Amino acid sequence: MTTELIEYQSYHDQLHKSRSFNWVLVRDLLRFLRKSKFRKSLIVSQYGYKLVDQYFSKLDPQEGWDLLEQVIVCCLDCNQIEKAQTLLNRLVAKFTTNSVRVKRLIGMLYECQGLIQEAINVYQTILQEYPSDSMSMKRQISIYKSQGIHNRAIQLLNTYLQIYMCDFEAWLELASIHINLLSYKSALFCYEEIILNAPINYLFYVKYAEISYSLGGADNFILALKYYTHSLELNSPLDYPEQDHPPTNLPSIYGIIMSIYSFCESSHGGVNKLKDSQVNLMEWAQKQLLDITNQYTPDKKDIVSAFIKLTDIPKKSTTPKDVEQQQPTIEK
């Protein structure tokens, strides 16, 4: 993810620096965006349109048509209906309206023009012919979402997920609707499915922890803490000195501090219920946070130190036997 972000940034900078239109660069950018699935519609509709409009003969024929489809979708995303219509006419001339991909684009054009019912009709005709066309099903769901009819969107997504249980992007979508409606319990369930599908992606553990924390309550804070810790096992700031990118898992470090702090503040929690390992974890997180701040944003040192001070937990009241072992680490 991060390497892709860096790659995108370099494309972005090159594009804005070059004075003349560098069609090879634009083609490569569009290729990269297709692969990485970033949604950068503005830049694609701006540069990509010029590419397929004026440099179409230079492109590889097969790729040219793919590019056309990509640019149309991005134009629709930016409400540039006329551009999209012009390009779509070219596709219709080549492939006729019998092609499912062209039909779907026509449906999306309707959506953009606000002709929602027409769009739904187009998708339903496709589905009658090809009942397993998942893209058209997803378009229908997104229509309901865009209209703010969340219940219907959830209902359709559930039907969809009964067929395509392994589509974790659909689970993500369902989770995002549940989060939007503040039904965190359902969102947690979705993220469990997502983690089963992609067990080594640290990001989903972070999100799971954040949702669990949002639910509140001492048990959920500890649950969040566990997931944060696991995400750090998958993406640890300690791995970063060898890489030339700053650590990306700050949410987990902050999350650990907040979970332990909130656990101590909550009515069923308390500092004395913390395990020693959890106290150590807190110190580790605080130290990491300070180190990262010192290294990358020294100007925010005051703010971050104040944050650490505010969220610090009181000393655990220990039995005299433990004092000797505990004292030095807590002092630090």
Added chain:
Amino acid sequence: MSSSISIYFDALCKIHCHALKHPASSINGLLIGSVDKKDQHIIVKDVIPLFHTYTLSPLFEVAMIQIEQYCRINGLDIIGLYNGNQNLSNELDPEPIVKRISDILFSELKTMSLLTVTKIEDDCPSGLVVMDKAGSEHGWIKNKRNVVSIDITADNKNTDIKRTLKDILLQGKESSIVDFEDYTNNPSLDWLNKSWKR
């Protein structure tokens, strides 16, 4: 509730740039500035962009603690929230989480405002709508009377927000706005946007 709201031009640009950077998702952020005690006039001097995907408790709390600290050091106040909705069809109905945060801010601050990003038009030159707390719980609706006036006392060169935003978009500068979420993914970024210039 406040009687009137004015906003610095740079702050206004930042709000719109944050919205333009993430056209496909809902965004939110905090309004920073001061309140005139006499006539409850709110002056938005700066904004701090917060999130562009989900707004969930842990990082929001972290952001609030740090921003409070920043405000204390610099003699500013948190005076409200701005948001941009994901959907155009119900853009003037803030998301549940935004309403919940606004409720909390409202009960803490009394004088605060919730601004929602909308289309820049002649009858809405700032592209911001003031939302008022409605009687029932979690209700926030558009205030028909109040408009956000653009304060140009700070810098008085170019005040055409539409043209300014067009320039920014052509140069791709909107992508260099950093919100708190970006910072947590890359700690070398500055969520205060100190070096950002339009």
